[in-house]
Amino acid sequence: MSVSTTVPLPLFPLHTVLLPGAPLGLRVFEPRYLDLVSECGRDGGSFGVCLILKGDETGAPATPAAFGVEAVIEDFGSDRCGLLTLRVRGGRRFRVADARARDNGLLVGSVHWCDAQADAGAVAARLRPEHAVMGTLLGELLEQVGGEYARSNLRRLEEADWVGWRLAELLPLGDAQRLALLQEDDPHRRLEHLLLWMDE
Template sequence: MSTATDAAASSPESLGLFPLHTVLVPGAALGLRVFEPRYLDLVRECGRRGRGFGVCLIIDGQEVGAPASAAAFGTEALIEDFGADADGLLTLRVRGARRFHARRVRVRDNGLQVAEIEWCAPDSEQVLRPEHGLLAILLQELIDRFGGEYALAPRVRMEDAAWVGWRLAELLPLQHAQRQALLQIDDPHERLDRLLVLLP
């Protein structure tokens, strides 16, 4: 016998979408300039509700104007900071959080896309396998060369299969389609296997 609580738990969650010509991966930071009314409304709504929005790769269309066709898998973007640029436009710094799969998408009157989503399973803590040791070395070289926030990361992070995979997916000069394919892989070790194939 099902209860009202069971029904609420099984109902799909909705998430406002911000389609972009980029792929946001978990843990990565992204800067945005927001000026379209539909996205200003989305940001205000996120602020009121204390939640994020979804970033999906645009498959067909543009970032401005008519609603674009976007990939079904995306990443929740949590707002870390906001401000204004020299033109007075709203600027955001967001951080990639949970991955999701958009099952259905509807378009509001203001052009904002809202998806019924299912959250993907979070990455389990798994130790880097020996066959992926080269990838950890490569990531350390990238961090040593370019610095940034990851220069302060604990060394133990280099033993975390999921963290190494996401940071390489973020930092390597991959094509959008390649990065999107990595985003859609659930298993951290399989993700590292794919990265090994993508290396020159």
Template sequence: MPDRQTPSESLGLFPLHAVLLPGASLGLRVFEARYLDLVRECGRHGRGFGICLILAGDEAGDPATAAAFGTEALIEDFGQGDDGLLTLRVRGARRFHVRRVRVRDNGLQVAEVEWCDEASDEPVLPEHGLLASMLEHVLERTGGEHAAAPRARFDDAAWVGWRLAELLPLHDSQRQALLQVDDPHERLQQLLRLVS
């Protein structure tokens, strides 16, 4: 039987001490030459870059050791901060799994990635209904960009899971573990254990 291989794609990485989740937004300050080059390249080709959690090392300086799962960051807005640095507002899109990493001369890590399959339109199971209600309550109290989401979103298992993972006071290691789960119902089950 022939071995089917998933096609891979090359993606520049921006490792951070943070986890970007699908649908979440994140503000960045960009000052290192390698990341300024990456942003220019992304703008030229109309594509995003990858954000992975740093497991060892720092955001600046030598290339850090990053998690093997990350999220594609799409640039929504950019500007200049009071300190003259480039500021970006990015939004998490597709999840990916890093297969191989090479480091360019400028220190930029470029990964060969496989995109993770995303479950679409999976309804929240009855045993996870409490989590959807909790999310509604959190958004009513805190507001924010997701507060005006249509009612149907609260019955979308993937969306409810990502928003709770984004808004609950979790450690980055917990968010990373949730990011690596493919099944939205399993992700909600893990969240249920965390909030209990």
């Protein structure tokens, strides 16, 4: 994990795990999160999604997991009830050093980015021979489910990071398993975790 100074990041704790590269739909109605979306729109910023370890998505600030993923807003609209809807996509992983609640109840974390090498444009790690079956499995899954990934460059099926995150997104894993993957920096070890879980 890279050692860096912390940066402030507003947090949106949820009973789900956002994964890097994965889409997520949100309905926003609490004032603290409406304020958050306004800030992001005004400043061009993003926010962090963390799994809730204790508490609820509404009401008093929940206790978030120490690891989360940046949520980048791709689109917004409203539902039939007039509530704000967002489509976000997972960006960089982060680790929360500490968090505090604003007066409106919004949690703001001091976070370390985990993916500094990816940000610097490092070459994506290739699948190792022992994980080639994972790329094949993902290719078969994408053919079945279709959707946005069906149009992805087939070369991505050779990237350890991308294969791992897409399998983590598509396979029936629990939140605790996805959170464990978020805490793992090595893409090859993430694939090892997935192989073990698939064998169980």
